[in-house]
Amino acid sequence: MKNKITDLFGIKYPLIQGGMVWVSGHKLASAVSNSGGLGLIGAGSMYPHILEEHIIKCKKETNKPFGVNIPLFYPDLEAIIKIIIEQDVKIVFTSAGNPKTYTKFFKEKGIKVAHVVSSVKFALKAQDAGVDAVVAEGFEAGGHNGREETTTFTLIPMVKKEIEIPLLAAGGIATGRAMLAARVLGADGVQIGSRFVASEESSAHQLFKKEILKAKDGDTMLTLKELIPARLLKNKFFYDIENLYKKGANVEELKNLLGRARAKKGMFLGDLEEGELEIGQVSGLIDQIKPVKEIINEIISEYNSALNEFSVLKL
Amino acid sequence: MKNKITDLFGIKYPLIQGGMVWVSGHKLASAVSNSGGLGLIGAGSMYPHILEEHIIKCKKETNKPFGVNIPLFYPDLEAIIKIIIEQDVKIVFTSAGNPKTYTKFFKEKGIKVAHVVSSVKFALKAQDAGVDAVVAEGFEAGGHNGREETTTFTLIPMVKKEIEIPLLAAGGIATGRAMLAARVLGADGVQIGSRFVASEESSAHQLFKKEILKAKDGDTMLTLKELIPARLLKNKFFYDIENLYKKGANVEELKNLLGRARAKKGMFLGDLEEGELEIGQVSGLIDQIKPVKEIINEIISEYNSALNEFSVLKL
Numbered sequence: 001m002k003n004k005i006t007d008l009f010g011i012k013y014p015l016i017q018g019g020m021v022w023v024s025g026h027k028l029a030s031a032v033s034n035s036g037g038l039g040l041i042g043a044g045s046m047y048p049h050i051l052e053e054h055i056i057k058c059k060k061e062t063n064k065p066f067g068v069n070i071p072l073f074y075p076d077l078e079a080i081i082k083i084i085i086e087q088d089v090k091i092v093f094t095s096a097g098n099p100k101t102y103t104k105f106f107k108e109k110g111i112k113v114a115h116v117v118s119s120v121k122f123a124l125k126a127q128d129a130g131v132d133a134v135v136a137e138g139f140e141a142g143g144h145n146g147r148e149e150t151t152t153f154t155l156i157p158m159v160k161k162e163i164e165i166p167l168l169a170a171g172g173i174a175t176g177r178a179m180l181a182a183r184v185l186g187a188d189g190v191q192i193g194s195r196f197v198a199s200e201e202s203s204a205h206q207l208f209k210k211e212i213l214k215a216k217d218g219d220t221m222l223t224l225k226e227l228i229p230a231r232l233l234k235n236k237f238f239y240d241i242e243n244l245y246k247k248g249a250n251v252e253e254l255k256n257l258l259g260r261a262r263a264k265k266g267m268f269l270g271d272l273e274e275g276e277l278e279i280g281q282v283s284g285l286i287d288q289i290k291p292v293k294e295i296i297n298e299i300i301s302e303y304n305s306a307l308n309e310f311s312v313l314k315l
Numbered sequence: 316m317k318n319k320i321t322d323l324f325g326i327k328y329p330l331i332q333g334g335m336v337w338v339s340g341h342k343l344a345s346a347v348s349n350s351g352g353l354g355l356i357g358a359g360s361m362y363p364h365i366l367e368e369h370i371i372k373c374k375k376e377t378n379k380p381f382g383v384n385i386p387l388f389y390p391d392l393e394a395i396i397k398i399i400i401e402q403d404v405k406i407v408f409t410s411a412g413n414p415k416t417y418t419k420f421f422k423e424k425g426i427k428v429a430h431v432v433s434s435v436k437f438a439l440k441a442q443d444a445g446v447d448a449v450v451a452e453g454f455e456a457g458g459h460n461g462r463e464e465t466t467t468f469t470l471i472p473m474v475k476k477e478i479e480i481p482l483l484a485a486g487g488i489a490t491g492r493a494m495l496a497a498r499v500l501g502a503d504g505v506q507i508g509s510r511f512v513a514s515e516e517s518s519a520h521q522l523f524k525k526e527i528l529k530a531k532d533g534d535t536m537l538t539l540k541e542l543i544p545a546r547l548l549k550n551k552f553f554y555d556i557e558n559l560y561k562k563g564a565n566v567e568e569l570k571n572l573l574g575r576a577r578a579k580k581g582m583f584l585g586d587l588e589e590g591e592l593e594i595g596q597v598s599g600l601i602d603q604i605k606p607v608k609e610i611i612n613e614i615i616s617e618y619n620s621a622l623n624e625f626s627v628l629k630l
Contacts, residue, residue: 120532120599139454140466148533151455151466153487153496154596158532161600172468181468181496184621217435217473218463248563281469284435285476306499310625 004166005189008112008132009091010065012036013300014189015179016114016135016168017196017292019069019093020143020278021045022268023204024196026054030061031201031292036300040093044071045264048079055087065091067112071144072097085109096144096228099129114168116191118146123159134163135191138171142194142280145222145229153185160186174282176302192299194280197267200291205270208277211235215283226251227258233277237262319481320504323427323447324406325380327351328615329504330494331429331450331483332511332607334384334408335458335593336360337583338519339511341369345376346516346607351615354381355408360579363394370402380406382427386459387412400424411459411543414444429483431506433461438474449478450506453486457509457595460537460544468500475501489597491617507614509595512582515606520585523592526550530598541566542573548592552577 005014017024017032019040029039041058043051051068058066068089073096074080081102084092092106095116106113107130114133115126123134136159138152139145150158152171160167169187173179174195182190197204198212215233222231223241232238244257258276266275290298320329332339332347334355344354356373358366366383373381383404388411389395396417399407407421410431421428422445429448430441438449451474453467454460465473467486475482484502488494489510497505512519513527530548537546538556547553559572573591581590605613 138466138468139464140469149454149536150532150596150599151453151487152468153453153466153493154455154599155532157490157492158599172466175472177472177499177501178468181499184492184496184499186492217465217470221464281465284465284469284473307625310622 003188005133005168008166009038009067011038013296014168015296015299016040016093016189016191018170018191018193019043019067020193020197021263023202024069025203026058026061027201027203028196028199028292029054029066030058031199032196032296033058033062033064033066035293035296037296038091039066040069040091041066042069043080044069044074045268046080048076048083051080052083052087055083055089059087067091067093069093069095071095072099072101081105084111093135094131095135099126099131103129103131116170117159118155119148119150120155120158120162123163127163127165131165133166133168133188134159135168135170136187137191138169139222140231140281141171142197142220142231142283143278145231147225147229149222152182156182156185156187172280172282174285176299176304177306178282179299179303180306194282195286195295195299196292197279198286198289199295200289204267207270207272208267208275209289211272211277212279212283213287213289215279215286217281217284220279220281220283224254224258227254230276230278231280233279233283235266235275235277236273237266237276318503320448320483323481324353324382326353328611329483330611330614331355331408331504331506333485333506333508334358334382335508335512336578338517339384340518341373341376342516342518343511343514343607344369344381345373346514347511347611348373348377348379348381350608350611352611353406355384355406356381357384358395359384359386359389360583361395363391363398366395367398367402370398370404374402382406382408384408384410386410387414387416396420399426408450409446410450414441414446418444418446431485432474433470434463434465435470435473435477438478442478442480446480448481448483448503449474450483450485451502452506453484454537455546455596456486457512457535457546457598458593460546462540462544464537467497471497471500471502487595487597489595489600491614491619492621493597494614494618495621509597510601510610510614511607512594513598513601513604514610515604519582522585522587523582523590524604526587526592527594527598528602528604530594530601532596532599535594535596535598539569539573541569545591545593546595548594548598550581550590550592551588552581552591
């Protein structure tokens, strides 16, 4: 029942909930932590004082470990780091930046650090920087993504081969079978995003949640590769980008179309036409909005029953 | 030891060797079949009389089942189908076309048919057409590929959910752990390509094989999406395509650059600069050229030992 990941974070299951913008507030994070996983508050879409509020509420809602995800390109990074220290947050997941900059600082404050990567090179960099664990995220993941387009199926064993520290797999994981497959490929645990977007406790807009249930394979695509690549649900906004590409758009024109607050508009305010809807390929497997507790129980019970089938798989 | 796939094809292990252009001749196919898998001759790069020669030689080299892979866009399809019937080939894998056109005909001749797809929609179409099995191939696979970019990790469970017939997973599979992970995700067996390109018996040029050993994650990319998408090793030819894209190339210009026989030039004749080098993302995990027998034994033994570790994975 225990492994490197459960020991590292002091949790029951090696299952992390991704700290996603506009989705992962205190309600989602505390529900995940209360159900045996590790909940993460997504700081990327929060003003510092909003993050502070979420941390304070999350502490009231759970006495289990939880953490905060910080995208390292956050404009007012110092302010949120100050809050994390003041509020005595014990776990930080960093992404989208250089892990060298803050890992040592966090570790000195007794904070556990995991860093999200999309390639072997950055996994090694994160390990060198002293992080406690690496999250290797495949091409199929929703939202911001790497440029190499390496998929979960190939990225996990390649990273596993090179690093010594605990490894979490992300991208394409929404079920117990996928969690087990990720562990077979070498991961010590998993980070799950999309499945939790479609939970009752996520702060995603209800219309966005319902749109996820309709998604089939092929309904998401990685785009905006000239800015920061992002996997989006194919809605009007997505096709507007595609049409701009067809006209030979340059980076400036793409930035202008993207504008500001597109993700908020789509994911938080429910504008399914003009908003940016970040979600993974695995949305094609998600067909019900459920409470977090039910989702986690379902994943763990499917994981264990898949494990039991294995006696018949001997070759 | 037996399952749907081993029963269907009369083989020992549910492991198929992809019928790849310029790589999969009689030597590779017979070596795989003699080692307990299913060898496939790749008709896509052969004139009809060359295919005939390979089939005749393969029959001499093995008394085990083997098959032929036919891309359904082959220019002289009738001629190779005639040879397959005359030579009494018992297994055909079709790809890149409508499975309706020939499946019934093959089945009436007592031939087992599998069809390669990259989406749930085409998997259902293939099942409707009456094929015996579906190969679902993920985005990470080498060579020609689907437009939806669905990865093995998400495609396999989505296809599994919808079809009744046996399912083979392809794309990103080169090891026993990956074979086991594919089965956990719902596949009855696997089709392996890249790993066999780097076998002693493949007819790939020695220089191409050595180039595969050097590949790391991020060294392949899906390109030529406006023609037929193909995953290539990033060599001079690949960057020539990229530069053409940057200049806003149209389909005609891309076709002109591609020209004819690029894959032969690279994969068969070993021109690492000007040739097209089709290979999967999993090339990053391949670091030795080995005989087929050793490759298969290694995969099966890793599969079984990974299976034995599972007792400790209980949650």
